[in-house]
Amino acid sequence: MSTPLIELSDLGFAWPGQPELLDIPEFHLRRGETLFLKGPSGSGKTTLLGLLGGVQKPGRGHIRLLGTELGALSAAARDHFRVDHTGYIFQQFNLLPFLSVRANVELPCRFSRLRAERARQRHGSVERAAARLLEHLGLDAALLERRAAELSIGQQQRVAAARALIGQPELVIADEPTSALDADARQAFLDLLFAECREASASLLFVSHDQSLAGLFGRSLSLLELNRAARPREI
Amino acid sequence: MHLLRLALASLANRRFTALLTVFAIALSVCLLLAVERVRTEARASFASTLSGTDLIVGARSGPVNLLLYSVFRIGNATNNIRWESFRHFADHPRVKWAIPLSLGDSHRGYRVLGTTPAYFEHYRYGRQQPLALSEGRAFATDPFEVVLGAEVAEALHYQPGDELVLAHGVARLSLTRHEDKPFRVVGILGRTGTPVDRTLHINLAGMEALHVDWRGGVPARGGARIDAEQARRMALQPKVITAFLLGLDSKIATFAVQREINDYLGEPLLAILPGVALQELWSLMGTAEQALFVVSLCVVLTGLIGMLTAILASLNERRREMAILRSLGARPWHIAGLLVLEAFALTLAGVLLGLALLYLSILLAQGPLQAAYGLYLPFAAPSAYEWLLLGAILLAALPLGGVPAWRAYRQSLADGLSIRL
Incomplete structure (x- = not known):
């Protein structure tokens, strides 16, 4: 097996003037793996995602993404690295409501030359890549030029997924992406997401507090167990 | 992008x-x-209120003052100048044309200007534009003819053929009116956007006729009075005017003639270059x-x-x-x-x-x-x-x-x- 996709070791992080929020001795995610990370609020979930995205720098320890030490990069280089290798799906999907569906999906390729290049290699053009992904995710081609704000919740979710997957980033981070959906839709969406991740050979880091989904993933972990700082103090 | x-x-x-x-x-x-x-x-x-005029001449005072009363009809001359002085410089070899200006009377707040037909011929404003009559004709030999500026005619609703009475002095409410010598409107000038629009133009002879029977600043009474018909038959040669405009045969002569006028021994005169004085006035504003x-x-x-x-x-x-x-x-x-x-x-x-x-x-x-x-x-x-x-x-x-x-x-x-x- 080659180097893991994510490698955390002896990671510590605290916001200025506050006690340590994250203390993770060891964590890794292999390539192509789908991981369910159970993260209730207060477990340091948002901060961990910020660290993985390179928005924050760890206080101590190491974060390696694809073997690259994130802490050693400059802020601009971390920004580059994030968009080149990571796709995000957020709880509120976070589409730009005033852009068309197509423009929303294409956005990461506008900021990452690498992802634009990959999209072109695989599909011929960024536009084609966006259309193909949306088609795979079951979105009607007629919706492509609609404004994102006009779509239903389920449709927005698929657009958000397509946006995360375009240009084949090695890692897809999904933060509670299904909490707005009912159980059936959730299952259907996850199936699509798994299929697309597999096709793009991306790893999926899925963060949610909904334990019922854990069984669908290759591996499941709880951030409360992982993060020593979040465990209740022994009396 | x-x-x-x-x-x-x-x-x-x-x-x-x-x-x-x-x-x-x-x-x-x-x-x-x-x-x-x-x-x-x-x-x-x-700056183009007046153009084509090389020198403005008046009694000695300040350039801006002279410009104000001779061109803008604002304020009054401190002194008149003698007709002989005007003739002296009008006949100067370098002078191509001369327009005498005689001010002092008014009609319902608008100034009256006594001048000669040379005014209509040589006065220029803007980009060397001559005055044009929109109606009627310029005044001729009869002393009691008046040519109105466009604004005067419009504001007071005068038509050619109307008669009007001038008032002595320039106060808006004048006590002394030249009731006995009414003027007939013979022409109305086209708009110029200059003070000409607010002026009534009469013949110098008319100006003289108005005051021919005045003695010591008041009109004569009783038998000494001279009515319009009598005045028409008189030789109405003005003795004084307020200012005059000069056009020279070459621009180069301007300064020489200006110096000559300023050094004139007959009486104290002031000659100014309109452009310079206009700039000076504008800088005030x-x-x-x-x-x-x-x-x-x-x-x-x-x-x-x-x-x-x-x-x-x-x-x-x-x-x-x-x-x-x-x-x-x-x-x-x-x-x-x-x-x-x-x-x-x-x-x-x-x-x-x-x-x-x-x-x-x-x-x-x-x-x-x-x-x-x-x-x-x-x-x-x-x-x-x-x-x-x-x-x-x-x-x-x-x-x-x-x-x-x-x-x-x-x-x-x-x-x-x-x-x-």
Whole structure:
């Protein structure tokens, strides 16, 4: 097996003037793996995602993404690295409501030359890549030029997924992406997401507090167990 | 290019505020340009109140004073000059033409000017334009004929053929009226946009006839009175006039003749160059003109600050938009650039709309302005100076856009990927 996709070791992080929020001795995610990370609020979930995205720098320890030490990069280089290798799906999907569906999906390729290049290699053009992904995710081609704000919740979710997957980033981070959906839709969406991740050979880091989904993933972990700082103090 | 499209799409999403901002900037730009144009044109038309005249001559006083009463019909001469002095210089070998001016009477607040037919022949204003009669003819040999300026005729509703009575002195309410010698309107001049419009022109002989029976500043009484018919038969040769205009046969002679007049031993005279005196007078009014310009600059600044306020106010609600862009790989400078572009786009749209408004208003106001104030606003492309002003406004938008850009930059660094709703 080659180097893991994510490698955390002896990671510590605290916001200025506050006690340590994250203390993770060891964590890794292999390539192509789908991981369910159970993260209730207060477990340091948002901060961990910020660290993985390179928005924050760890206080101590190491974060390696694809073997690259994130802490050693400059802020601009971390920004580059994030968009080149990571796709995000957020709880509120976070589409730009005033852009068309197509423009929303294409956005990461506008900021990452690498992802634009990959999209072109695989599909011929960024536009084609966006259309193909949306088609795979079951979105009607007629919706492509609609404004994102006009779509239903389920449709927005698929657009958000397509946006995360375009240009084949090695890692897809999904933060509670299904909490707005009912159980059936959730299952259907996850199936699509798994299929697309597999096709793009991306790893999926899925963060949610909904334990019922854990069984669908290759591996499941709880951030409360992982993060020593979040465990209740022994009396 | 891609950032610009993002900025425009985001603006389109807030189109109501954006349109208001653009409109505020457009109005201020339009005002600035309009003030600038009126200023330039007013100065040009002021400078061309009188043209073609090489020297104005009057009794010795100050150049501005002489200019004011001889050309603008404001104020009074301190002294008259003798007819012999006028004849002396009118017959000067270098003098091509001479127009005597005799002031002192009025008609319902409008000044009366006694002169000769040479006035209609040689007087020039604007770009060497001669006076033109819109109705009737110039006065002829009968002393009791009057030619009205356009404004006089319009304001007092006179037609050729009407009779009017002049008043002694220039006070608006005159106690002494020349009731016994009415004048007949024979012609009305076309509009010039100069003080000529507010003047009644009569023959020097008429001016003399009005005062032929006056002694010591009051009209004669009883048998000493001379009525209009008697006056017509008299030799009405004026003894004094107020000022005269000279046209020389070459510009080069101007200074020599000016010196000769100023050194004239017959009586103390003053000769001035109209252009120089006009500039001097304009510089007196320059302060007001500059104040107007400063005010309109402030209006532009207000428009730009309005834009700054609108953008700053939108920042909070757009934190989410910024965080989304950040999560999709936008660097903080992208976010800052987005806001600077937004400010620039708003200002550019404002400037363009302002130009459109300016030309629309010129198109609408050109006729009325020319008719009422003699101010001609040309429908011309912006001058180099106007382009400079517009460029400066656009440039000013960049540092102004920098303020919200800097805040958004800080904000997006602090917010990171966490999206606050």
